[in-house]
Amino acid sequence: MKIVMACDSFKEAVSAKHACQAIKKGVQQVFPQAEILQLPMADGGEGTTEALIDASQGVYYTVEVQGPLGEKIQARYGILGDGKTAVIEMASASGIHLIEKEDRNPLLTSTYGTGQVIKACLDRGVRSFILGIGGSATNDGGAGMAQALGYRLLDIEGQEIPFGNQGLSHLDRIDCQTIHPGLEHAIFKVACDANNPLCGPQKGASPEMIEKLDANLEHFSRLIYRDLNREVAHIAGSGAAGGLGAGLLAFTSAKHKRGIDIVIETVNLKTALQDVDICFTGEGQIDFQTQYGNPLLESCN
Known part of the structure; x- marks a missing residue:
């Protein structure tokens, strides 16, 4: 039996x-x-890393990264039993559970730590990724992640913009000259069950914040289209995880897929x-x- x-x-x-x-x-x-x-x-959210790593007899790792508000934290990721594929939950580095309720401010939080986890895997030689992007504390459109991977997001004076959605208002151009070389051959499967476009209400945002958040993301998407020739604003799922769905489409080779389908397949x-x-x-x-x-x-x- x-x-x-x-x-x-x-x-x-x-x-x-x-x-x-x-x-x-x-x-x-x-x-x-x-x-x-x-x-x-798992469905791509919390528990996805554990489900896939345990099912494949993989290995867990931790890496020190920058949390959503810049604090140092330990983020966990795993490598599948094949030794080739990394499984990352963005919430481990940039999750809303990492911030006290009274300190949650989507104008300031960043996905830089998520980018640091991806970079740590690229530095290990990993070129295949499964990303779960639920439970975010951020609304920066993946800008912080891009910065951690070597993209330079520059203001009109050629200086790096500040982290967070608020910093996007200063963005003048995107420089790709120093991106991590491993990105060229990296493949990303993104567990994304949300269908929302880039702009719209986000966790932790007061009604008066939403107009500013959306304006900054719209500005970001226009520059992504101009400098990277990638349209992300109106793609289903681009608004997932505070716009990280759009950022992954813009700055990596990511393809969105239902989380449950990724787990079933893996x-x-x-x-x-x-x-x-x-x-x-x-x-x-x-x-x-x-x-x-x-x-x-x-x-x-």
């Missing part, structure tokens, strides 16, 4: 990995001779289910949306 455990996390209770382990323990009491395969699931869930006798799946809440994001149902369709 072949049995597959393919659970997502049960938020605030148990991780996807531990949910699969708990089910396995119970199943073994009934079917001690069964072949049991554990494939923890752990080869469809192959595992071909001759399975029983599959256990679950998540924190079962409701009408489950049919659109449940890994087992997605694979059976």
Whole structure:
């Protein structure tokens, strides 16, 4: 008998990995001779790194980076068992959970730390990336990330603009001469389930901030089109993670894809289910949306 455990996390209770382990323990009491395969699931948000690294017997790493407001933090990423693909959750370096509620200000927060994590992987020779971009604290359109990767975002006097959305108002041109050489051959899969365009309300933004945030992002997108010849403002998902979706499209070879599809593809869930006798799946809440994001149902369709 072949049995597959393919659970997502049960938020605030148990991780996807531990949910699969708990089910396995119970199943073994009934079917001690069964072949049991554990494939923890995630949708591209929190828990994606753990699900993919654990499923592939990969390795975790930490790197010191700049947090959303410039503080030094330890960010975690993983390398899949193939030794070639990095899995990064931008929230690890630029997440909203890293800032106290009263200090959240999307005019000031930056994705520079996320760029530092990507750079650390490029420096290791990694050229294949899976990025989860949920849970951001930022609204800089990926400008900080670009700066960490060697792009120079310059004001009219040729000086680097300040970090954060606020700094975008000073942007005069984008200089590509010093970008990381590893970017030329790097491939990025971005777990992006949001369809929102670049401009629009963001977490932590008061109504009076939104007009300024949008004006700065619109200005940024115009210069991206002029200097990089890439249109990002109106692409679905470009507004994800405070515009990081747009920044990844502009400054890397990124392709957006549904998070659940990336996970299913990476752990080869469809192959595992071909001759399975029983599959256990679950998540924190079962409701009408489950049919659109449940890994087992997605694979059976």
